[in-house]
Amino acid sequence: MKRLNITIPEKVAEAIEVYGNKSKFITEAIVEKINKDKKEKLDNLLIEGYKKEYSSDKEINKEWEKATTERWPD
Secondary structure: OOOOOOOOOHHHHHHHHHOOOHHHHHHHHHHHHHHHHHHHHHHHHHHHHHHHHHHHHHHHHHHHHHHHHOOOOO
16 A cells, blocks of 8 residues: 545545545545546547548458359359
8 A cells, every 4th residue: 555645625525524434435436537547548549440440441341242242153
């Protein structure tokens, strides 16, 4: 464990008074925010990757379109 001295707005300090273990509450809130930020970053990377690959996927689909629409021999 590491001890930190932090400054928070008075209203926030008042709002967390209802929690018995403030350190645990603050730790959980920080971990939740970190995880949310990581997920958002990953989502943005995936969206960016999909956008980059869209045109090549479209070309591949066109190449295979003829083969998939042709009739199979009887």
